[in-house]
Amino acid sequence: MKLKLGERLITNNPLRAFIQRHVEGHMLRTMGSLKEYPLCLEIGCGRGIGAEIIVKQFGAKKVIATDIDPEQIERAKKNLKDDLKSIIEFKVADAMALDEPDEKFDAVFSFGVIHHTEDWRKAIKEIARVLKEGGEFFFEEPLRNFMKFFVKGGLLSAVAEHPLGGIFEFAEFKSELKKNNEEGIR
Numbered sequence: 001m002k003l004k005l006g007e008r009l010i011t012n013n014p015l016r017a018f019i020q021r022h023v024e025g026h027m028l029r030t031m032g033s034l035k036e037y038p039l040c041l042e043i044g045c046g047r048g049i050g051a052e053i054i055v056k057q058f059g060a061k062k063v064i065a066t067d068i069d070p071e072q073i074e075r076a077k078k079n080l081k082d083d084l085k086s087i088i089e090f091k092v093a094d095a096m097a098l099d100e101p102d103e104k105f106d107a108v109f110s111f112g113v114i115h116h117t118e119d120w121r122k123a124i125k126e127i128a129r130v131l132k133e134g135g136e137f138f139f140e141e142p143l144r145n146f147m148k149f150f151v152k153g154g155l156l157s158a159v160a161e162h163p164l165g166g167i168f169e170f171a172e173f174k175s176e177l178k179k180n181n182e183e184g185i186r
Contacts, residue, residue, distance in 0.1 A: 012075065017049045024111055025053035028138040035059065037107040041130060042066065043095040043123070044113025048076030051088045054109055064100070066093035096122040103132045110139040115167065121176055128180035141173070 036059025042050050045065035054060045065088055067073050073090045080088060093099060095110075095117055108127045117123045127137055 012047050020049045025057050029057045039105050040107045041105045042109045045076055046072050048079050050111045055087055063088045066091050068094050098126045098130055100130045102129055104130050107136045112140055114141050124176045
């Protein structure tokens with residue numbers, strides 16, 4: 001879903017970029033098992049900071065960075081550094097219906113995006129579908145108790161809106177990841 005103005009301001013500010021570069025990127029990198037991930041997908045790329053992190057910290061040779069909001073894609077293209085223009089490609093796409101072939105990517109990344117989807121299980125299924133066998137999914141997501149502050153009637157719902165279909169607990173999320181892996185979808 002597209003972000004409300006308040007959340008767009010939060011997402012596109014320098015502090016968020018700093019946290020992505022110096023906290024989230026490093027945290028996710030420590031979880032990886034490979035030295036580099038040549039072909040990567042980012043869902044919900046926002047202004048493009050995550051795609052840069054994927055190149056610099058994960059050794060990606062090519063990143064396809066997607067967002068459902070065309071304005072965010074344009075912002076990311078505008079902010080893209082010249083030395084990354086041949087490596088990062090930005091596309092408008094929905095995480096619940098990715099226009100990519102099965103088993104294409106070495107890694108898929110979500111920097112706090114899945115909770116914005118209308119149906120997080122569909123997003124997980126799509127991520128699993130486009131990952132190569134042995135591919136890795138890197139993510140960080142807020143859980144149900146935190147999200148109560150953002151849903152309808154919640155304390156921060158005037159600033160940020162999140163669909164009910166994007167709210168989950170860790171055990172549910174982990175179970176869905178395992179289910180998709182066991183079905184042979186990597």
